[in-house]
Amino acid sequence: MRALSQRQEAMLRFIRQYLSERGRPPTVREIGMAVGISSTSVVDYNLRILERDGHLRRERELSRGIELPGRGAPTIPVLGRIAAGQPIEAVEDPTDTVEVPQRFVDGGYYALRVKGKSMIEDHIDDGDVVVVKPQDDVDDGDIAVALIVEEGSPEGEATLKRIYR
């Protein structure tokens, strides 16, 4: 681990800026163009150093295969589907996730995809994803996922409802 050269600092700055402006990583040649390097081998050479020192990660043989650590919003999994009066469906796609603000990651929150337009008055449309916070007590007017545990139905049933009592 050594100090970064001026060129390597410029490369890191450019990658950061390119990423936030364009939403995709730059290519080796784009980096070289930006920091005044004519040869792709030199860019590759310095990228290897930056990777060795932990300033970025690379996927080999992949176009634009540069990743900066600590980027991207955190995600939580979408555990199933929910609709008013319908049971929660099994998870269809285990890789289905949604981006959420940081405060949702460690609070036991989970997400469900809404099926149907029964909550359309609350701007919850078909296909929307609701982030659910488990809590025992609800206040009057809260929107809640009411879970009904039944015999023979290991998953139970759940509906999305506005609670009044």
Place this chain on the structure above:
Amino acid sequence: MRALSQRQEAMLRFIRQYLSERGRPPTVREIGMAVGISSTSVVDYNLRILERDGHLRRERELSRGIELPGRGAPTIPVLGRIAAGQPIEAVEDPTDTVEVPQRFVDGGYYALRVKGKSMIEDHIDDGDVVVVKPQDDVDDGDIAVALIVEEGSPEGEATLKRIYR
């Protein structure tokens, strides 16, 4: 503008998910693989439809040249450099920007890159970017950008200081 087919919906979902997980857009072939399309021409065909209907943008002849609208943190420009006891330098790179939380975009905030380690006790290091909120009155102990307007110096001078009085 027509309703999206099931295939196009699946493509959009996959692109969104890939983007948030990997931090880069997928390739045409990766999209096809994910939604069960064997031919790249079919992916291209549907991507053109999605682009025509405004669901995404594409850069032609560019690998991973897919952009989703409304992505990425908002940015504000870095207007110059600042250092204790030194004048603000002219803007070197008009495309130099920093990502900021949403609340900074419309409050008149602007950003300056810090030169030197004179504020290192406040964890403001050389190369850091400070986001400045213009305000007339400062409280004791605030960190302020003090601007000194001079004759013959149209830009004025500014220093970064902690204010006590």
Place this chain on the structure above:
DNA sequence: ATTCGGCCAGAACGAATGTTCCGAACAAAC
């Protein structure tokens, strides 16, 4: 002087990737 390591340029190779062409299946309308 010689050697060594760090840094660089130019060129070429091969894989990845976007684009295009051709033909076909299908449904709706006439």
Place this chain on the structure above:
DNA sequence: GTTTGTTCGGAACATTCGTTCTGGCCGAAT
């Protein structure tokens, strides 16, 4: 049935792009 528009699959092509090879320059160490 024929036509028309939409969607699709297979293949080929051209460009982009990551990697590698060869060699050169330069300062420090031997």
